Amino acid sequence: MGAELVAVLTAVSGGQALVLTADEGTRLPSGPLRSEHRSMQAGLRAWVEQQTGHSLGYVEQLYTFADPDRSSAGGRVVSVSYLGLARDVTEGAGWRDWYAYLPWEDHRPGSQGGALVADVVEPALRSWAGQVDDRDERARRELRAGVCFGLGEQPWSPELVLQRYELLYEAGLIPEAGGTLVPGERMWADHRRILATGIARLRAKIQYHPVVFELVPDSFTLGQLQSTVETVAGQTVHKQNFRRLVTAQDLVEPTGATETATGGRPARLYRFRRAVLEERLASGTKLPRPR
Amino acid sequence: MGAELVAVLTAVSGGQALVLTADEGTRLPSGPLRSEHRSMQAGLRAWVEQQTGHSLGYVEQLYTFADPDRSSAGGRVVSVSYLGLARDVTEGAGWRDWYAYLPWEDHRPGSQGGALVADVVEPALRSWAGQVDDRDERARRELRAGVCFGLGEQPWSPELVLQRYELLYEAGLIPEAGGTLVPGERMWADHRRILATGIARLRAKIQYHPVVFELVPDSFTLGQLQSTVETVAGQTVHKQNFRRLVTAQDLVEPTGATETATGGRPARLYRFRRAVLEERLASGTKLPRPR
């Protein structure tokens, strides 16, 4: 009858991008909107806290869809999904690595993503494109695969998470669509798709809005901040340009303290200048190009 | 019980930005999601066609909210709003000028918007800021007013439509909040707010995605295209830079024909290169700075 609320709650810890899950990692935390909830966000907070003992910080609405499976009599069920960002992770709660579900999304050096795309996804998509006889349609499929996965001359675009998931789905390469070729844990119903939507939104937003600071502690080094951005984006960025971008925009101010446990020269500690949120609604933490 | 679907259906015609309305311009077209609808978008299309005899082109989801007013027993009503773009307007249907509802949003030369902000909004917001005793809070209010309405040194940002509406609401300057100072027709319930959300989304999207072409005929001059952008953005752009941006990105191709009824030198006619939608998911029609 009413609405179902679903959360993609994310945190970054130890170089891993984490999402809060329920039921042994098989679904996202969710629950129905109740009349006692003052608003949908309030309802969402209540459900997440109850299911995980975790309180929500930054929250933003993602997408709403009419539930395809559980159409009940007298009005369809509507699911409203939210993206939430957390600064700390509680031990024991169901935090899982994003990239266990979407392994092709991690393109940091040392991760599996790059090789997975080259060795598994690209050949599989070529074969998918080859299945069709029509020349134009085949060209369209190859173009689409190239744009989504950065094949050939095309650049890899971190924010195309949802497009990539949908392409793999349409090409029948993942379990949801009956395929087994491409690895990655699946989730209940369309929750993996919702996760992809959340990651896509976060990766896009981090480029033009200072949301990274919702994922780091109050006090942080520029190295930690950069590592957080890289974990979210799934790719590395140019260090010097990153710090120039952050400092030139006056997004941070030094606390005065330094952190010595970095393994090299001690790093200054900074804090986020919350005032920028009011000063400029349209600023942003742009992330420089990779490598 | 189920979900309510609401549409912000927009077209540009004769230098006016239009929105499709029902009930003499007092509400946006809407209707409940029915079980016979295959999807929410299908349901929306059905409702809009039934209420207006108009078929929907480009459609994108805007925002979902739990209805504040009509909380019925057994599950709250949820409203899902959509933005739709149309190329042509049917005579007689309820097309109204955006800027009749949000007159402060039009800053093209010859429009009322600029003067309205300077003569009415700015003084009213100053007085609103002055109502509070706390120095910090007063400074915050003035900063917020300045950012939203481009006061003082701040630039006017076309895409802050929703922030401006919410500020006017919070400051009690519009009828929805009991005020009478700032002109502009109101709508039923929160439909004017939804309109503001739609305009904000369109103005933001037009900068990084080629959606303008959903608003112009198949064949158009660069002057017409520019005028459409300006109507949507509510401000003028630098002509030479606009055309360079559009042509340099290969967004259009000449049809070969020219249009002589321009009042000056005949203009070449162009068509949108649909292929760019597949070639680059992340391109965009960036709009140059005003004036």
Add this chain to the structure above:
DNA sequence: CTAGTAATGCTCAAACGAAGCATAGGTGCG
């Protein structure tokens, strides 16, 4: 003392964006 490591400072060239000048090719009017 030396090697290793990360932080930080600075330079340089290419790309981009804002603004304006100049010319082309039509119309309407005396």
Add this chain to the structure above:
DNA sequence: CGCACCTATGCTTCGTTTGAGCATTACTAG
């Protein structure tokens, strides 16, 4: 016909932003 006027179109200039790399600093581990 000649002239004023208008919009379209082509091109240049200049300052800013970005991508990339070199060099130096300040620690730790052995």
